[in-house]
Amino acid sequence: MNKRSQQNIMIKGTKDGLTLHLDDSCSFLELLNELDTKLSANYRFQENDPLIAVKVHTGNRYLSENQKEKIKEVIRQKKKLVVDEIHSNVVTKEEASQWIAENQIATVAKMVRSGQVLEVPGDLLLIGDVNPGGTVIAGGNIFVMGVLKGIAHAGTGGNEESIIAASVMKPAQLRICGIVNRAPDGYAEEGHQMECAYIDENRQVVVDKLQVLKKHRPILNRLEGGL
The missing domain is CATH 3.30.750 (Transcription Regulator spoIIAA)
Structure with a gap:
């Protein structure tokens, strides 16, 4: 040689x-x-x-x-x-397309009704409500500019940093990756405005005021001007 x-x-x-x-x-x-x-x-x-x-x-x-x-x-x-x-530093066209899809925000203006499922590979910005029995699923984050009454599942791509945010939070169920938070009794009826859900240091899905994201998920500053 x-x-x-x-x-x-x-x-x-x-x-x-x-x-x-x-x-x-x-x-x-x-x-x-x-x-x-x-x-x-x-x-x-x-x-x-x-x-x-x-x-x-x-x-x-x-x-x-x-x-x-x-x-x-x-x-x-x-x-x-x-x-x-x-x-490898090199990716295929298919891998590049998948990466782009998973890192884009899909903006959808509609109401997700009972029995309907809306799913996107990256982040979801929904301008509308999620009715009871409706489901929204995203590979990344979920932002609902409306009332979230149904099921929201974020982070299906495996990112536990994903969050769920809503103008009015009245969910039947919240899931981030494989961790579930079911709404406590009375929560769905009362509803809370401008809240978010994220996985905390105890690996529990917690719901808090939207303002806490600045501390817990500073990377979301790239979405400044959004919800």
Whole structure:
């Protein structure tokens, strides 16, 4: 193997395991050969050695699922090495489109009636009411400029920082990610204006005045001028 190819892979040890930085300009076959050679030369383990997590960074090289599997196979052949993550700076058109959808605010002007379900991949700004029996679902945050009487489920994309806000909060049920807050007795009849729900430090969905978001979710300042 020539001197140039020996520089295709950089291996760094961290407190969490190993990080492999793979050059993105050489051929994939060249990369696999050097990966096998370097791991074999530098890492020999005993049977009772602990498992070591390996993170792989491929830079601007796009890897197909088959190529990712080949890299994992080379690493797994060295006992005690376990692939934790393969990260690339490159995404497919489909992945980019999904990311854009999940980070956009969908604005909908309508009333969500009983039996209806309104679902969006990113944030939802609903200009209208959610009637009892109606459901709104969002991958991110939910903002209701109206009365929320039905069910609201935010953070379906897994983000526990998601919130639910409403001009008038009279919900049948609030859910953020997989955590549920059912309205206490009398709450839905009374209703409260300009409130929000979020997951607190105890991993409970709590309802509070809208003003607390400035403290608990400062990133929402990008929506300044909204609800």
